[in-house]
Amino acid sequence: MAISRRLLRARNLTLALVSCLGPISLSAQTSASPLTAHQQLARDIYKELIEINTTTDADPGGTTQAAEAMAARLRSAGFTGADVQVLSSGPRDGNLVARLRGSGVGGRKPILLLAHLDVVAARREDWTMDPFTFAEKDGFYYGRGTSDDKAMAAIWIANLIRMKQEGFVPDRDLIVALTADEEGGDHNGVEWLLANKRELVDAAYALNEGGGGFLKQGKPFVHNVQAAEKVYYDFKLEVRNKGGHSSRPTKDNAIYRLSNALARVEKHDFPVMLNEVTRAYFERLAQAETGQTAADMRAVAKNPTDAAAVRRLSASPVYNSMLRTTCVATQLEGGHAPNALPQLARANVNCRVLPDHDVKDVHAALVRLAGDTAVHVSALPTARGAPPSPLTPEVLQPIEKLTREMWPGVPVVPVMSTGATDGRPLRQNGIPTYGVSGLFGDMDDSRAHGRDERMLVKSFFEGHEFLYRLVKELAGRKPVS
Numbered sequence: 499m500a501i502s503r504r505l506l507r508a509r510n511l512t513l514a515l516v517s518c519l520g521p522i523s524l525s526a527q528t529s530a531s532p533l534t535a536h537q538q539l540a541r542d543i544y545k546e547l548i549e550i551n552t553t554t555d556a557d558p559g560g561t562t563q564a565a566e567a568m569a570a571r572l573r574s575a576g577f578t579g580a581d582v583q584v585l586s587s588g589p590r591d592g593n594l595v596a597r598l599r600g601s602g603v604g605g606r607k608p609i610l611l612l613a614h615l616d617v618v619a620a621r622r623e624d625w626t627m628d629p630f631t632f633a634e635k636d637g638f639y640y641g642r643g644t645s646d647d648k649a650m651a652a653i654w655i656a657n658l659i660r661m662k663q664e665g666f667v668p669d670r671d672l673i674v675a676l677t678a679d680e681e682g683g684d685h686n687g688v689e690w691l692l693a694n695k696r697e698l699v700d701a702a703y704a705l706n707e708g709g710g711g712f713l714k715q716g717k718p719f720v721h722n723v724q725a726a727e728k729v730y731y732d733f734k735l736e737v738r739n740k741g742g743h744s745s746r747p748t749k750d751n752a753i754y755r756l757s758n759a760l761a762r763v764e765k766h767d768f769p770v771m772l773n774e775v776t777r778a779y780f781e782r783l784a785q786a787e788t789g790q791t792a793a794d795m796r797a798v799a800k801n802p803t804d805a806a807a808v809r810r811l812s813a814s815p816v817y818n819s820m821l822r823t824t825c826v827a828t829q830l831e832g833g834h835a836p837n838a839l840p841q842l843a844r845a846n847v848n849c850r851v852l853p854d855h856d857v858k859d860v861h862a863a864l865v866r867l868a869g870d871t872a873v874h875v876s877a878l879p880t881a882r883g884a885p886p887s888p889l890t891p892e893v894l895q896p897i898e899k900l901t902r903e904m905w906p907g908v909p910v911v912p913v914m915s916t917g918a919t920d921g922r923p924l925r926q927n928g929i930p931t932y933g934v935s936g937l938f939g940d941m942d943d944s945r946a947h948g949r950d951e952r953m954l955v956k957s958f959f960e961g962h963e964f965l966y967r968l969v970k971e972l973a974g975r976k977p978v979s
């Protein structure tokens with residue numbers, strides 16, 4: 499590391515001058531340059547994790563095997579006893595929990611470093627290569643889990659070993675948890691740990707997946723920090739009717755009644771409701787955007803009732819999903835024969851509810867939009883959301899500082915996910931969670947859950963370095979005396 503960075507400093511003097519730590523984005527390895535010992539370790543761990551099939555359905559027991567493999571690496575690096583444990587949330591669902599002891603000076607609670615071990619199914623015939631053989635090609639690492647979420651899992655383990663080897667004593671404990679069943683399955687590791695082993699994972703806050711950087715035409719564009727998630731709900735709209743012969747139609751028709759209700763859902767926009775995270779999202783993203791879009795983002799962040807700005811931004815499905823709760827028809831069934839009046843018409847309406855929007859209001863709105871006592875809306879769900887995590891300077895400032903050093907000019911953008919991660923149960927249990935990784939990928943070519951999943955080699959080592967520095971910043975500062 500030292501040699502390559504010195505050479506780069508000579509070549510990039512101006513960049514080196516603006517950053518005392520050096521222009522890491524330029525010094526990150528490509529496949530052509532030799533890896534440092536720390537990078538080689540991270541790569542080896544990454545490869546080992548990719549090659550253990552942790553698909554929950556296809557190969558039960560994979561997460562246990564992966565958790566045991568990581569435990570073995572930590573034990574041979576000097577972690578002992580209760581500081582490295584494999585715990586099962588289900589019959590064959592292993593979770594690894596490891597702890598690097600801090601000095602305790604300052605009395606701060608631990609930081610939880612989280613990643614999930616399980617992956618989404620990948621079929622050999624869908625892929626160009628074997629999804630469970632780690633491959634490096636054209637500057638990318640390929641394999642199921644390379645982006646979701648084994649890069650972070652490997653980095654947490656590699657960095658914990660690196661810190662141990664260096665004799666780094668954080669001011670607080672660092673906990674690494676690699677967990678099962680995030681993608682599905684019945685034994686979600688985080689929920690199980692929170693319910694049964696809270697003392698092992700209790701923390702001031704957690705760092706998790708869900709963030710990371712976007713590349714636009716190959717260049718770093720924004721660095722996202724996930725601090726909130728929308729909540730997923732499905733509602734059924736259903737009309738039943740006594741039916742009859744279609745040669746003698748009645749005005750009372752189940753399909754028409756449902757269609758009219760759906761047409762009202764289509765026209766309805768839920769109100770714009772910004773929270774701390776989405777307000778910051780629009781403010782910061784305005785720095786990366788240009789022209790009218792940037793102006794609209796600034797306007798909405800300042801005044802969410804600016805109708806013209808809201809209307810223009812809402813034309814983008816991405817921005818619209820950040821502004822408000824959305825509900826959309828996703829499935830339809832009805833009728834039982836081409837020559838019979840329908841006895842049943844049913845639709846699924848999928849809602850993504852803002853974390854601080856009461857689902858009771860959403861349900862009430864659907865009942866009102868159904869506008870017809872014959873249209874039955876399914877009952878209020880019991881699942882609940884989680885509050886956005888506060889954008890505390892303690893966490894945000896180090897992320898911003900390191901982002902400036904490693905990717906100068908790239909804004910740090912707080913984001914709300916429209917999908918789900920393990921951040922939800924953590925936030926529900928009072929552990930603020932930040933999706934942050936320093937792992938950059940093409941914003942228009944996400945292959946998580948898809949075929950030929952991959953990670954830029956350069957991005958992997960940048961994320962590796964970023965998270966190493968970030969955790970040290972968060973847990974290595976001198977306490978104020």
Ligand SMILES: [Zn+2]
Nearest residue numbers: 614646647707
């Ligand atoms: Zn994931």
